[in-house]
Amino acid sequence: MSRHNIFLIGPMGAGKTTIGRQLARKLGMEFLDSDRVIEQRTGADIPLIFEKEGEDGFRKREQAVIEDLSQQQNLVLATGGGAVLSADNRKALTDRGIVIYLHSSLRALVARTSRDRNRPLLHGKEPPREILARLLEQRQPLYQDTAQITIDTSNTSIRNVIQAIISQLNHLDKTGSKS
DSSP states (O other): OOOOEEEEEOOTTSOHHHHHHHHHHHHTOEEEEHHHHHHHHHTSOHHHHHHHHHHHHHHHHHHHHHHHHTTSSSEEEEOOTTGGGOHHHHHHHHHHEEEEEEEOOHHHHHHHHTTOTTOGGGOSSSOHHHHHHHHHHHHHHHHHHHOSEEEEOTTSOHHHHHHHHHHHHHHHHHHTOOO
16 A cells, blocks of 8 residues: 555544544554644643634634644544535645545444533534534535545444455555545
């Protein structure tokens, strides 16, 4: 497999960080999570950034981090669930690497995020399931349009997801696409 960046997109709870970390280890690549980089650079956690700057402030920080990180080489990057909302982010990701959409069912996403207090978008007036459903409806077309590869993470092991990703990456290499 040739060396290129791998960018993971998808909704919160799809497994981008967990899968990304293990995928990078397996491929001998560096792993970064854009949300963690934002926290490191600001010295504040994501909920505090949302509280102080709102979603717009957070998205501006996210765009700057993705612009910066996507220029690196040999990187697996897990992006935040809303990163695809920015056309600039979508372009940076598609221009600079292979974009993989980690798709998951609403049921799996609700189960995986139900106890996580570090997800400010889920703490609105509506139940988290309704918020997730609305976010998925809004973002799914962007995930699909941006990704070269889609992998379902709903009911399969991390090991199987990583094997599926590597298989798809090898297929892209053989067909000469995006290497």
